[in-house]
Amino acid sequence: MTSLLSARDLVKEFPVAGTQGLFTPAKRFTAVNRVSFDLQAGETLALVGESGSGKSTTARLAARLIDVTSGTVHLDGTDITALHGDALREVRRQIQVVFQDPFSSLNPRHTVERIVTAPLRYQKREIPGGTRAVAQQLLERVGLDPAHVGRYPSQFSGGQAQRIGIARALAVRPRVLVCDEAVSALDVSVQAQIINLLRDLQREEGFGCLFIAHDLAVVRQIATSVAVMTDGTIVETGDRDSVFGEPRHEYTKRLLAAVPRINPEWEAARRRNAAARSSEEAPA
Amino acid sequence: MSLLTVRGLTVAFRAINHDVPVVAGLDFDLPRSGALGIVGESGSGKSMTSLAIMGLLPAGATRTGSIVFDGTELTALPERRMRAIRGDRIAMIFQDPLSSLNPYYTVGTQIAEAYRAHRSGVSRKTARKVAIEAMERVHIRDAARRVDDYPHQFSGGMRQRVMIAMALSTEPELIIADEPTTALDVTVQAQILELLAEVRRDTGAALILITHDLAVVSEVADHLLVMRRGEVVESGTAAQVFSDPRHAYTRALLDAVPRIDDTIGELRST
Numbered sequence: 001m002t003s004l005l006s007a008r009d010l011v012k013e014f015p016v017a018g019t020q021g022l023f024t025p026a027k028r029f030t031a032v033n034r035v036s037f038d039l040q041a042g043e044t045l046a047l048v049g050e051s052g053s054g055k056s057t058t059a060r061l062a063a064r065l066i067d068v069t070s071g072t073v074h075l076d077g078t079d080i081t082a083l084h085g086d087a088l089r090e091v092r093r094q095i096q097v098v099f100q101d102p103f104s105s106l107n108p109r110h111t112v113e114r115i116v117t118a119p120l121r122y123q124k125r126e127i128p129g130g131t132r133a134v135a136q137q138l139l140e141r142v143g144l145d146p147a148h149v150g151r152y153p154s155q156f157s158g159g160q161a162q163r164i165g166i167a168r169a170l171a172v173r174p175r176v177l178v179c180d181e182a183v184s185a186l187d188v189s190v191q192a193q194i195i196n197l198l199r200d201l202q203r204e205e206g207f208g209c210l211f212i213a214h215d216l217a218v219v220r221q222i223a224t225s226v227a228v229m230t231d232g233t234i235v236e237t238g239d240r241d242s243v244f245g246e247p248r249h250e251y252t253k254r255l256l257a258a259v260p261r262i263n264p265e266w267e268a269a270r271r272r273n274a275a276a277r278s279s280e281e282a283p284a
Numbered sequence: 285m286s287l288l289t290v291r292g293l294t295v296a297f298r299a300i301n302h303d304v305p306v307v308a309g310l311d312f313d314l315p316r317s318g319a320l321g322i323v324g325e326s327g328s329g330k331s332m333t334s335l336a337i338m339g340l341l342p343a344g345a346t347r348t349g350s351i352v353f354d355g356t357e358l359t360a361l362p363e364r365r366m367r368a369i370r371g372d373r374i375a376m377i378f379q380d381p382l383s384s385l386n387p388y389y390t391v392g393t394q395i396a397e398a399y400r401a402h403r404s405g406v407s408r409k410t411a412r413k414v415a416i417e418a419m420e421r422v423h424i425r426d427a428a429r430r431v432d433d434y435p436h437q438f439s440g441g442m443r444q445r446v447m448i449a450m451a452l453s454t455e456p457e458l459i460i461a462d463e464p465t466t467a468l469d470v471t472v473q474a475q476i477l478e479l480l481a482e483v484r485r486d487t488g489a490a491l492i493l494i495t496h497d498l499a500v501v502s503e504v505a506d507h508l509l510v511m512r513r514g515e516v517v518e519s520g521t522a523a524q525v526f527s528d529p530r531h532a533y534t535r536a537l538l539d540a541v542p543r544i545d546d547t548i549g550e551l552r553s554t
Contacts, residue, residue: 050469051440158326187325187496192540214470217499217542244544258474259544260499262526269527270538 002077003038004208005176010035010061010071031057033232044209046219049229056180059212063095063178064088093123096169100181102161106153112164113149119172138167143197159190180212195222216259220244228252287457287490288314292349295332295341306332308514319491321505323498329514330494334460338376339366372402375451379463381443385435391446392431399453418449422479441472452483462494477503498541502526510534
């Protein structure tokens with residue numbers, strides 16, 4: 001079976017600033033070292049790791065935002081590693097990215113209508129019914145008021161701005177959605193809304209999702225499979241419940257053990273109390 | 285008697301023709317050696333509360349109400365006397381250690397100077413020794429050598445240890461930590477939380493932990509204030525608030541927390 005997105009032996013090296021001599025090349029730092037993974041349509045693969053693990057660089061390689069040092073990325077069986085021009089433009093339509101900071105990825109001087117339909121213009125698409133109608137539909141899809149198409153990013157909250165970022169990504173019906181710490185900057189209640197929204201949209205649209213995150217509890221709620229990264233390599237990969245339930249690699253175990261937890265006795269008591277309360281409130 | 289008693293604390297920003305309160309009528313008590321967690325989402329007023337206690341509110345903010353620290357009314361204190369308490373008997377740890385450290389001075393110099401600012405007549409040599417001891421206490425390996433390193437030569441977690449070392453050097457009775465682990469990786473966060481617990485065991489310092497992270501606060505605090513839009517919506521022991529939350533907002537907040545050991549289907553959101 002051909003995977004929707006397939007990465008093989010990805011390597012990314014960066015020159016180290018200040019190490020270049022007059023006659024000697026700069027030293028090189030390997031940010032991503034022989035990383036391979038497969039993503040299927042309708043699935044969410046989470047790349048988790050701490051800072052400097054190479055997870056974001058891997059996502060950028062997969063989305064062709066930066067070029068590989070070596071290795072290949074296939075989208076639907078086509079090698080996209082060396083594409084350029086119109087072919088690359090088409091790849092970029094099919095792979096859309098949602099970033100961490102919603103405001104810095106939205107132009108503050110553009111209306112929401114202009115923002116969410118920008119990928120369509122970039123793709124030089126005909127827009128049936130005009131951009132306003134398309135923008136309104138997109139806002140509705142992500143749970144925003146379609147009447148707000150004329151507003152500017154500063155008139156929205158952080159969670160709403162992230163919804164705008166998601167609407168823009170969906171505008172060109174991507175096959176792959178890359179979420180790079182897309183819920184990390186949000187308050188916990190807003191975070192829950194955005195996770196639910198991503199799950200609903202994925203069910204409806206069937207895109208594959210590459211979900212980059214450092215927060216393991218968030219990953220547990222959204223991923224179908226998980227790849228754990230440290231020092232530029234994947235140390236463990238598997239379906240969600242096996243990685244969380246029976247981690248094999250020492251690093252994964254250490255990572256999971258470090259996550260702060262609410263006292264399980266308090267959690268159990270809270271569930272009992274909530275159940276008792278709802279049965280009281282229910283009409284007899 | 286409580287170490288810290290706060291009554292009717294209100295912080296407001298002056299707008300054109302009216303005041304906008306960001307903290308509205310806060311009351312709480314913190315016993316000696318107690319650990320109070322103040323939790324809330326962005327805009328809840330939790331950080332403004334800590335700045336108000338320290339007397340570090342930004343320009344344009346006004347503070348009313350009463351803050352009594354060990355029998356002294358802080359709101360009536362002239363700045364000169366507040367400076368003697370701040371950083372000495374009440375220490376503060378912020379989220380971003382890099383922006384709290386001066387890049388041009390070695391960490392040893394900075395810990396030593398902070399110490400000397402509160403201990404007049406202490407020689408540089410003694411202060412340097414205090415700095416090394418404080419760095420050893422927060423488990424910075426090879427402290428005698430690293431005392432001469434600059435902030436950029438430390439990792440994020442090590443910088444936060446330097447900040448804690450600085451806070452500890454004067455043996456404060458109260459430590460106010462505002463999101464001390466939010467910028468750190470999860471394994472480093474666990475180490476810093478463990479360190480804070482150890483420090484409290486050893487010194488008996490009271491702690492106010494300000495955070496948005498309910499799991500973190502559940503591991504550290506014995507009492508909780510849940511804040512929303514400048515008001516306390518719920519308070520109690522950590523066990524009470526976590527096992528039987530009374531207020532609908534607290535319940536919604538707890539429902540929205542993703543759990544590492546559990547998949548909870550649809551995450552409920554407020």
